[in-house]
Amino acid sequence: MRKKFVSLLLVLAIISGCFSAGIGNITSVARDVGVGTGAESFNPVDFYLSKDVFIGTDVNVYLNVEIIDSNYRVRINSVEAYIPYYTEGGISYLDVDYSAGKVVSGAASFLVTGKINANANSVVRYTIGYDLLDKSGDIVWKNLTGYTYGFVSGSEARTGAIGTYHAYPGQLSDGCYFEVLETLNTIYVQQSELMLDYKIRTQSAWNYSNARTRGVNVISGNAPSTLDTMPDNNGALREGQMDWPQCGAVYRSDGGRWLAITEPPSGYYNFTISFNSWNDDWEDQSNITETTEMYYITNADRVAAFNAAEKIVKTKNTFADGYYLQKGFYTEESWNNLIKALDNAYQVVYSVPDANYGYKVACQQAGTAAANVDAAFADLKYAEHDFYTYKDPVVKEANCTEDGSRLLTCLCGEQKTEVIPAKGHIQGEWNVITEPTCTVEGFEEVRCTVCNEVVKEKTLGVIAHRYVKTVTPPTCTERGYTTNVCSECGDTYTSDYVDAKGHAYESEVIAPTCTKRGCTVYICYVCSSSYTDNYTEVIPHDYIAQTVEPTCTEKGFTTYTCSVCSDTHTDNYVDENGHDYETTVVEPTCTEKGFTTYTCTVCSDTYDGDYVDATGHDYEATVIEPTKTEEGYTVYQCKNCDDNYKDDFVPALGEGVTVSGTVKSFVTNAENSETTETKIELIRVGEEESAYTTSVAGTGVQNYSFEKVDEGIYILRVSKENHATREYEVTVTSEGITAEIVIHLSGDINGDGKVNTIDTARVNSHARSIAALVGYEQICADVNNDGKINTIDVARINAHARGVTFLW
Secondary structure, three states, rough: OOOOEEEOOEEEOEEOOOOEEEEOOEOOOOOOOOOOHHHHHHOOOEEEEOOOEEEEEEEEEEEEEEEOOOOOEEEEEEEEEEEEOOOOOOOEEEEOOOOOOOEEEEEEEEEEEEEOOOOOOOEEEEEEEEEEEEEEOOOEEEEEEEEEEEEOOOOOOOOOOOOOOOOOOOEOHHEEEOOOOOOOOOOOOOOOOOOOOEHHHHHHEOOOOEEEEEEEEEEEEEEOEEEEOOEEEEOOOOOOOOOOOOOOOOOOEEEOOEEEOOOOEEEEEEEEEEEEEEEOOOOOOOOEEEEEEEEOOOOOHHHHHHHHHHHHHOOOOOOOOOOOHHHHHOOOOEEEEHHHHHHHEEEEEEEEOOOOHHHHHHHHHHHHHHHHHHHHHOOOEEEOOOOOOOOOOOOEOOOOOEEEEEEEOOOOOOOEEEOOOOOOOOOOEEEEEOOOOOOOOOEEEEOOOHHHHHHHEEEOOOOOOOOEEEEEOOOOOOEEEEEEOOEEEOOOOOOEOOOOOOEEEEEEEEEOHHHHHEEEEEEEEOOOOOOEEEEEEEOOOEEEEEEEEOOOOOOOOEEEOOOOOOOOEEEEEEEOOOOOEEEEEOOOOOOOEEEEEEEOOOOEEEEEEEEEEOOOOOOOEEEOOOOOOOOEEEEEEEEOOOOEEEEEEEOOOOOOOOEEEEEEEEOOOOOOOOOOEEEEEEEEEOOOOOOOOEEEEEEEEEEEEEEEEEEEEEEEEEEEEEEOOOEEEEEOOOOOOEEEEOOOOOOOOOOOOOOHHHHHHHHHHHOOOOOOOOOOOOOOOOOOOOOOOOOOHHHHHHHHHOOOOOOO
């Protein structure tokens, strides 16, 4: 469990954090979730510090907020740091780096910084104002207050009691004197050394052996009741006197337990001690006084102060029943008294021994700190119910006819309901629902503009017909009349009839033709009605003859056409004449057949026949010998035509060099994967065609070789089915070269022979501009060969790696 100084952490509406502190092996335990009905009934948030106690003048700690119930969120409103015992004015010099309105859903830390003086020694109280939200960000409780405690001390120095000590506090007669050699020890560091030891030193020119009376007394101030001022000389107590050390020409020192103290009560002590030394025979006597301060806190008081505070957060009595303390649950005065008592208690618990204001206050209050906490706790008084500060009301809105309500909730869970009076209707304008017609009454109403309920209504009487007249004039055969139609309801009737006018005919005589009779046509010029009369008979055709002579392929005939009506018919057919062909012979060539062409002298009809086979080439061979740089060959030239070709090539006689090495390829899921060839080409730089080409079959590492390669700079290109083509630039020298080459599967970026999630991750990083692929890796990743690497390539490589859709 996390060790904390003090937590008053409010949950929902009550402080959710618990007081926790530690002394020695004592570690506080957070109080269990309670069973209350209000905001204090559960604990979803915890506040604590990264360091409970900070030593040093440059403060640097973290105030942590942690959600311990994932159903809730916290919105920070304010964070304040208060140092009660830094100076008597209580001025804070700490700053908390936080953002008002920050919502914490898991955990958050706020940096606490400040520069304090070395004499600072004070408890620090952190007050956190916040709202509690649900998962949706809606406020559950608002204006809540949480607390946690820390401690700062500017210096860890343990200076002990303070006072002024003289190097030569007093002179004895004849030059003999004594002085205090040591100051008070730090009594609050080791309990086993609770004593105030003084040593004395004497010096004189003469020896003295007689005893001197002495006295050690507290003469003013408040000294611990356990302080013993009786001297102890070498272990033997002397009542009223002691033997001083012998003095000679050289001084000597001796020690004595002049003051002794058992464990005092906690407190601040300031007192003056008198050291008296005299002898009746001496003229001089010496009285020396020393003033000192003591600060002390008993371990019992520290534990009691801690237990008193812890008892509050662990209590199961009537006060809590598992609740958590919340500021607004109690009166301001009683709450402030509890906080002040807790400030005092934890100042006692954690104050670092030091001679300053904070530790002085802790010593003064240690004896009553526990009782003050108990009393302040017992004196907590419930505040009046506050229904408006911590919980948004549940509102049921009032409507026009029904009252609404506001359900208000106090921090303690108490609820009350406020009535929101009904608003009443707000009357709108008259609205026509049904327009009146000639046959149906109309209807209109007024509705409420808020709830739309009808608040007024009335009927509207029928209206008169609104006839529209349409005049239909008389025709030759039909009467004329007026149609009256109501524009509202469609009611109709006719009126104002006018008699028909009768036809007004005009006549037209049509002469007879070779195919039709003649007649007279009568047409009414008003309505276009018509009839025919006075028919005359048709007249004969007047034919004209036209003769067409026969041709090689078509018959001859005579066509008769009527000059009046163009009627036509054909007669007097004569048979076709047939073709009169002439012949032209075409002789055969080396590659083309011979044939005879037949052409008609009358109509130019033509066709080929009498084919003769081609004679074929008659080649004559000419040998071209190879040179050092050029290969040799034989030229075959046909004797009968210009056809020729080269064959029987012989390599150039030049020396050349060997280019060889190994090529590595991989197995795919293709059936012929093991036998597919890998093609290797040497291409001169600046040229497109391969100068040398070879291939090897199979997968894994294979040997390849080019013989008699000319010196120069080449592109060594390697390609294979389902692999990404790769190119190397090589320089072929007179010594030849050996090149070990590897070609990757398409999609295999790292060249391990597999396309898996490693390759998917790398191509995805490139596509998202996280880690760019370059060179051959980029070629392997571009599986769709579009010159780009994007989400398409990522998807295809991922599908292959997952066995969904294979690349090859």
